[in-house]
Amino acid sequence: MDRPGEGVLLDVRGVTKRFGGLVANNDISFRVGAGEMVGIIGPNGAGKSTLFDLLTGFQPADAGEVLLDGRPITRFRPDEISRLGVARTFQKLRPFTQMTVIENVMVGAFQKTTDLARARRDATNALERVGLADKAESHARVLSTGQRKRLELARALATKPRLLLLDEVTGGVDLRSIPGLVALVRELNAAGTTLVVIEHNMGVIMDVSRRIVALHLGEVIADGPPAAVGRDPRVVEAYLGQAYVR
Numbered sequence: 001m002d003r004p005g006e007g008v009l010l011d012v013r014g015v016t017k018r019f020g021g022l023v024a025n026n027d028i029s030f031r032v033g034a035g036e037m038v039g040i041i042g043p044n045g046a047g048k049s050t051l052f053d054l055l056t057g058f059q060p061a062d063a064g065e066v067l068l069d070g071r072p073i074t075r076f077r078p079d080e081i082s083r084l085g086v087a088r089t090f091q092k093l094r095p096f097t098q099m100t101v102i103e104n105v106m107v108g109a110f111q112k113t114t115d116l117a118r119a120r121r122d123a124t125n126a127l128e129r130v131g132l133a134d135k136a137e138s139h140a141r142v143l144s145t146g147q148r149k150r151l152e153l154a155r156a157l158a159t160k161p162r163l164l165l166l167d168e169v170t171g172g173v174d175l176r177s178i179p180g181l182v183a184l185v186r187e188l189n190a191a192g193t194t195l196v197v198i199e200h201n202m203g204v205i206m207d208v209s210r211r212i213v214a215l216h217l218g219e220v221i222a223d224g225p226p227a228a229v230g231r232d233p234r235v236v237e238a239y240l241g242q243a244y245v246r
């Protein structure tokens with residue numbers, strides 16, 4: 001995004017979050033243009049998931065502003081932010097285990113409609129997109145980790161987001177399922193969904209993102225094209241001296 005303000009969907013301005021004496025996010029700023037796919041990297045504890053919590057209203061920011069389409073959403077509740085078209089997945093999976101898979105996804109669909117038949121249709125559609133349609137009537141508790149990740153994704157998709165925030169969607173997933181998830185993420189972006197993707201798998205993130213924001217100890221240490229960020233001395237240092245080479 002070269003021209004400030006133009007086509008900016010998400011504008012994060014100096015967000016800060018403290019947990020007691022720990023500064024989990026320290027004055028984080030970056031922008032995401034409509035249609036972009038941005039990767040977020042950083043070592044464990046860098047503040048990536050906390051950042052998503054601030055962007056989606058799950059935690060209140062101590063300072064800073066979050067703007068969606070130029071409109072402040074900083075103190076909005078999660079359901080309000082969801083209705084504005086922002087969806088997220090959680091790194092720590094939390095399906096409603098007493099409910100069936102499709103009922104879990106309908107919880108997402110009901111963010112956009114009150115019509116039961118429509119919610120069921122949207123949920124079915126989302127399950128088909130993530131390849132879980134055959135498990136629609138199963139109880140969520142019987143799903144494997146990989147299937148739960150897909151369920152998370154379907155629940156987010158059922159809200160029909162413009163901006164989708166994915167927190168380690170390949171984490172804990174069996175290796176064979178990763179290419180399918182990556183293809184799905186690309187497809188969503190090609191269809192116009194703006195994506196911000198937290199990812200530990202450097203091969204995946206370097207491949208799918210056109211831009212990467214690197215966090216370390218709660219701060220942005222690099223923001224740019226994958227190749228440049230992978231060579232950035234601060235990023236190399238944060239990853240214990242291991243330069244990421246494609």
Ligand SMILES: Nc1ncnc2c1ncn2[C@@H]1O[C@H](COP(=O)(O)OP(=O)(O)OP(=O)(O)O)[C@@H](O)[C@H]1O
Binds near residue numbers: 022042043044046047
């Ligand atoms: N609810 C909380 N209460 C207290 N401390 C927290 C809370 N949530 C996160 N933290 C702390 O804030 C820091 C950032 O955590 P966060 O989960 O955002 O990191 P992360 O980059 O997502 O890490 P990972 O790669 O392990 O998922 C960590 O030191 C973590 O222990």
Ligand SMILES: [Mg+2]
Binds near residue numbers: 048049050091
């Ligand atoms: Mg995390």
